[in-house]
Amino acid sequence: MSPTFNELTAGQNIGSRTIEVTRTDLVKYAGASGDFNPIHWNEAFATGVGLPGVIAHGMFTMGAAVQLVSDWAGDPAAVVDCQTRFTKPVPVTDTTGSPEPGATIEVSGAIGKLDADAGTARIDLTVVSAGQKVLMKAQAVVRVS
Amino acid sequence: MTINPDLQGRSYPAAEVYDVGREKIREFARAVKATHPAHFDVEAAKALGHRDLVAPPTFAIIIAQRADAQLIEDPEAGIDFSRVVHADQRFIHHRPIIAGDRLVAELHVDGVRAMGGGAMITTRAEIFAVSDGSSEGREPVTTTTSSILVRGEGQ
Numbered sequence: 001m002s003p004t005f006n007e008l009t010a011g012q013n014i015g016s017r018t019i020e021v022t023r024t025d026l027v028k029y030a031g032a033s034g035d036f037n038p039i040h041w042n043e044a045f046a047t048g049v050g051l052p053g054v055i056a057h058g059m060f061t062m063g064a065a066v067q068l069v070s071d072w073a074g075d076p077a078a079v080v081d082c083q084t085r086f087t088k089p090v091p092v093t094d095t096t097g098s099p100e101p102g103a104t105i106e107v108s109g110a111i112g113k114l115d116a117d118a119g120t121a122r123i124d125l126t127v128v129s130a131g132q133k134v135l136m137k138a139q140a141v142v143r144v145s
Numbered sequence: 146m147t148i149n150p151d152l153q154g155r156s157y158p159a160a161e162v163y164d165v166g167r168e169k170i171r172e173f174a175r176a177v178k179a180t181h182p183a184h185f186d187v188e189a190a191k192a193l194g195h196r197d198l199v200a201p202p203t204f205a206i207i208i209a210q211r212a213d214a215q216l217i218e219d220p221e222a223g224i225d226f227s228r229v230v231h232a233d234q235r236f237i238h239h240r241p242i243i244a245g246d247r248l249v250a251e252l253h254v255d256g257v258r259a260m261g262g263g264a265m266i267t268t269r270a271e272i273f274a275v276s277d278g279s280s281e282g283r284e285p286v287t288t289t290t291s292s293i294l295v296r297g298e299g300q
C-alpha cells in the first residue's frame with residue numbers, strides 16, 4: 001500500500017492524526033531516549049526556570065509527528081531525512097489519575113515538493129497544540145518508488 | 146558563565162559502541178507512539194526487505210545526545226545544561242538503523258554564535274556502523290545536526 005511516485009502531486013494531503021499526551025508519556029519518553037532533563041517531569045523545576053510548567057520533549061513531539069509519514073510511506077526506512085525547528089513549548093498538564101490527556105497535538109501532512117530525479121517526496125508537517133504551531137519547517141523526505 | 150568561542154571546529158572522537166537492540170527499538174517506538182509493524186515484528190520488517198527490526202526515524206537522537214553530552218559536560222565549554230533549549234534538529238539517514246547494528250558517533254562543533262548573553266551552538270554527529278568496535282571498515286549510517294540555545298543570564 002506504499003504510494004507510487006506517478007500518482008503523487010504537490011499539495012496533496014497525506015492525512016492527519018491526533019496525539020494525546022500525558023505526564024506518563026513524558027516519563028516513558030525520558031526513559032526510552034535517555035533525556036532526563038527535569039523540565040520534562042518536575043513542575044517545580046520547570047517553573048523555576050521560567051517555563052509555564054512541565055513541557056514535552058521537543059524530540060517527543062517530532063518523533064510522534066513523523067509517524068504519520070512512516071505510516072503513509074509504508075516503510076519507516078523510506079524516511080531518508082527529517083528535520084524541524086522547535087518554536088513553541090508544549091505544556092503538559094498533570095492529569096494523573098484522570099482519563100484526560102495533559103495536552104493534545106494535531107499533526108497533518110501534505111506533499112511539499114516532488115523530486116523526480118531523486119525519486120523522493122518532501123512531506124511538510126503542520127503540528128499544532130493549543131491553537132499554536134509548535135514545530136516550524138517540520139519536513140520529512142521519503143523515498144518513493 | 147560564558148561560552149568558549151574556541152569551541153567552533155572542535156570535534157570529539159567516537160566513544161563507546163552503542164548496540165541497537167530489538168527491545169530498545171520497541172521501547173522507543175512505543176514512547177513516540179509509533180505503531181508501524183516494522184518496529185515491533187521481525188517478520189514484518191523482513192517482509193519489507195530488512196535484516197531485522199527497523200528503528201523509528203528519530204531513534205538516532207539517543208546516540209546523538211550521548212555524543213552531545215561530551216561537549217555539554219566538557220568543563221572547557223562553559224555550558225550550563227539547565228539553560229539549554231533545543232532549537233532545531235535534523236536526521237539524514239544514509240541507511241536505516243536496524244536491530245543488531247553496532248554504532249559509534251563522532252561529534253563536530255560546526256558553529257558557535259553569540260546571542261544576547263547566551264549562544265547558539267550547532268553540532269553534527271556522524272554515526273557509523275562498526276563490525277568489531279574498531280573504526281576499521283566503518284559504514285556511514287546517519288548524520289544528525291542539532292542547534293542548542295544556551296540562554297544567558299536574564300534570558
